[in-house]
Amino acid sequence: MKTYILAIILLAGLWVSCTPSSKKSEVQVTARDTSVTPATSYSDLFIDSATMEKFIAVQEYKDSLANRLRSFYNNRNYQCAWFFKEGIAEYATTFYEMYNDYISYSGDSALYNSRLQQLYDSAVSGNLKPNDSIIAATELLFTAQFFRYATRAYQGSNQLDAKELDWFIPRKKVNATALLDSLLKNKGKNLSAYEPVNKQYNLLKQQLVKYYEIEKTGGWPLIKADKKLYQLSDTAASLKAIKKRLYLSGDLSNADTSAVFTKELQQGIKDFQKRYGLKEDGIISTALITEMNRPVQQRVQQLLINMERMRWMPAQPATDYLLVNIPEFRLHVFEKGKHAFAMNVVTGSVIHNTVIFSGTLKHIVFSPYWNVPSSILKKEVLPAIARNKNYLALHNMEWNNGGIRQKPGPRNSLGLVKFLFPNSYNIYLHDTPSKNLFNESTRAFSHGCIRIAEPKKLAQFLLRNDAAWDSLKITSAMNAGKEQYVNVKEPIPVFLGYFTAWVDGDGKLNFRDDIYGHDKKMKARLFNK
Incomplete structure (x- = not known):
C-alpha cells in the first residue's frame, strides 16, 4: 500500500473557517431566545442570567469567553446544558474524560482547573437536588471549560504565531459553540463524526501514547x-x-x-x-x-510539534486536491478525498526554502518558456555570460524585454510542462530535465519551486474530465516546442505543507528530518518555557 499522509488539509466543516484570527473579540452576543420555555426546552432545569453574570465577574473571563457564554445561554434561554432534574448528564462524563485525556497527552497544564474536578465529583455522587446552588456553578464552569478546551485542543495554541513560524496556510478557527451543540445533540456519542480535527491528529495521538509508554519504561x-x-x-x-x-x-x-x-x-x-x-x-x-x-523524548516532542500543526488544519476533505509534504519530498494526489497516487518531488534547498502556503491550480503550460528570475539572473546567469559570450546559445536562451528566458524544449529547466497556482512567491510545480535527482533520499535541491517526477501523469489527472485532452494530445503538447496555456476546467487546491511526523496508509508512523529548521523553531516556542 502506498505511503501517504491522510487527508491533511482543506475544507472547513460546520464549525470551521479558514480566516485569519483577530486580536479583537470576534464573538458577538446573540439576542435571548425567549421562545424556549420549560414546555419546549431540552432540559427541565434553568439558571438565572444574573447568576451567570456574577460567575463571569468572579472568574474574570476575557470578553471573548464571556460573550461566548452569554450567547450560548441566550440561545437556550438559560436552560441547563449539562444537568437534568435526575442529575448530571452522561455526556458530561464524556467531555470530562476528553478534557483530562487532552491535558494528559498534550501536557497543556494551563487548561487544568482543580475546581472543575471538585464540582464534577460532587455532581456524579448523586446527592444533588434540582435547587442546589452547586448545579449552577458546575453548569457554568463546565461550559466555560468546554469552550477553552475546544479552542486549545482543536485550534492549537494561541501563543504561537504561525506566520512567524513560516507557516502561511491560513489557520482554521473552531466554532466552539456549534461543537458543544453537536455534543449535546448527539449525547456525547459518535464524536468522530463531528469532531473538528483532522484524522491525522488522532492517529498521531495514538502513536504519542505508545511513545509515552516507551519513555516511562526507560526508553x-x-x-x-x-x-x-x-x-x-x-x-x-x-x-x-x-x-x-x-x-x-x-x-x-x-x-x-x-x-x-x-x-x-x-x-x-x-x-x-x-x-x-x-x-x-x-x-x-x-x-x-x-x-x-x-532518544524517545526527541520523538515525543516531534509528535507534539506535528500534532500542533495538525490542529491548525481543517478536518478531512472530500474533494480533489494536491498536497506536497516538503520534508517527505512527495506529492500526494487526492481524488474526492481519497488518496489516488503519489510521486517523488524535488523541493527548495536549505538556502532557497520552499514556502509553506496554499493556492489554487488553474493553468497548465505545455512546452513552457523559463523566464529566468531576477535573483538567478543576477547571481548566476549574468556572471556566466561574462565568462562565456556563447552561454545563451549553449543553454538555448535569449534576451526578452530586458530579461532572459530559456526557450521550450527538452533542455528547458522547467522540462516539458509546468503547473501554475498563482501566488506571490512565484512557486509552481514543473517537470525537469534532471531526472537523476529523484533517486536521492534527500531531495532539497531547487531554488524553491517543486520539480515533479511524473508530470504527464499529473497532467492526465488534471485534464481527465476534459474531452479535448487525451494521453496522445498531452504528449504532443509537451513535445511541441511551442508554449501553450491550458485552463483547468475545475481548479484544484494545492497545499505545500511541512510535516515531519505522520501515520501512513499502512498505519505506520513516519518520521523525517527537519530540513528547514521549522521544527526547531516551534520546539523553542512549545517546550522552552
Missing part, C-alpha cells in the same frame, strides 16, 4: 556499534540492542534476543528505513544507528 537501549556495517548472517553483541530497539518501535514483531543478523532483522531494518525515508537496503550502517539512538 530504548543505546546501541554501541563495534563496526561500521552489519549485514545478513553477521554475529555481534550489539545486534541484541538493535533488535530490542526495533521491537519497541514495532519494526520487529518478535522479541528476538539472539546476536545473529537474521532475515527477520533484515526485514525489520527495511521497515525502519522506509518509515524514516532512508534507502531500503536492509543494511545497518553507522548513520542508521545514529538515527536509532535518537
Whole structure:
C-alpha cells in the first residue's frame, strides 16, 4: 500500500473557517431566545442570567469567553446544558474524560482547573437536588471549560504565531459553540463524526501514547556499534540492542534476543528505513544507528510539534486536491478525498526554502518558456555570460524585454510542462530535465519551486474530465516546442505543507528530518518555557 499522509488539509466543516484570527473579540452576543420555555426546552432545569453574570465577574473571563457564554445561554434561554432534574448528564462524563485525556497527552497544564474536578465529583455522587446552588456553578464552569478546551485542543495554541513560524496556510478557527451543540445533540456519542480535527491528529495521538509508554519504561537501549556495517548472517553483541530497539518501535514483531543478523532483522531494518525515508537496503550502517539512538523524548516532542500543526488544519476533505509534504519530498494526489497516487518531488534547498502556503491550480503550460528570475539572473546567469559570450546559445536562451528566458524544449529547466497556482512567491510545480535527482533520499535541491517526477501523469489527472485532452494530445503538447496555456476546467487546491511526523496508509508512523529548521523553531516556542 502506498505511503501517504491522510487527508491533511482543506475544507472547513460546520464549525470551521479558514480566516485569519483577530486580536479583537470576534464573538458577538446573540439576542435571548425567549421562545424556549420549560414546555419546549431540552432540559427541565434553568439558571438565572444574573447568576451567570456574577460567575463571569468572579472568574474574570476575557470578553471573548464571556460573550461566548452569554450567547450560548441566550440561545437556550438559560436552560441547563449539562444537568437534568435526575442529575448530571452522561455526556458530561464524556467531555470530562476528553478534557483530562487532552491535558494528559498534550501536557497543556494551563487548561487544568482543580475546581472543575471538585464540582464534577460532587455532581456524579448523586446527592444533588434540582435547587442546589452547586448545579449552577458546575453548569457554568463546565461550559466555560468546554469552550477553552475546544479552542486549545482543536485550534492549537494561541501563543504561537504561525506566520512567524513560516507557516502561511491560513489557520482554521473552531466554532466552539456549534461543537458543544453537536455534543449535546448527539449525547456525547459518535464524536468522530463531528469532531473538528483532522484524522491525522488522532492517529498521531495514538502513536504519542505508545511513545509515552516507551519513555516511562526507560526508553530504548543505546546501541554501541563495534563496526561500521552489519549485514545478513553477521554475529555481534550489539545486534541484541538493535533488535530490542526495533521491537519497541514495532519494526520487529518478535522479541528476538539472539546476536545473529537474521532475515527477520533484515526485514525489520527495511521497515525502519522506509518509515524514516532512508534507502531500503536492509543494511545497518553507522548513520542508521545514529538515527536509532535518537532518544524517545526527541520523538515525543516531534509528535507534539506535528500534532500542533495538525490542529491548525481543517478536518478531512472530500474533494480533489494536491498536497506536497516538503520534508517527505512527495506529492500526494487526492481524488474526492481519497488518496489516488503519489510521486517523488524535488523541493527548495536549505538556502532557497520552499514556502509553506496554499493556492489554487488553474493553468497548465505545455512546452513552457523559463523566464529566468531576477535573483538567478543576477547571481548566476549574468556572471556566466561574462565568462562565456556563447552561454545563451549553449543553454538555448535569449534576451526578452530586458530579461532572459530559456526557450521550450527538452533542455528547458522547467522540462516539458509546468503547473501554475498563482501566488506571490512565484512557486509552481514543473517537470525537469534532471531526472537523476529523484533517486536521492534527500531531495532539497531547487531554488524553491517543486520539480515533479511524473508530470504527464499529473497532467492526465488534471485534464481527465476534459474531452479535448487525451494521453496522445498531452504528449504532443509537451513535445511541441511551442508554449501553450491550458485552463483547468475545475481548479484544484494545492497545499505545500511541512510535516515531519505522520501515520501512513499502512498505519505506520513516519518520521523525517527537519530540513528547514521549522521544527526547531516551534520546539523553542512549545517546550522552552
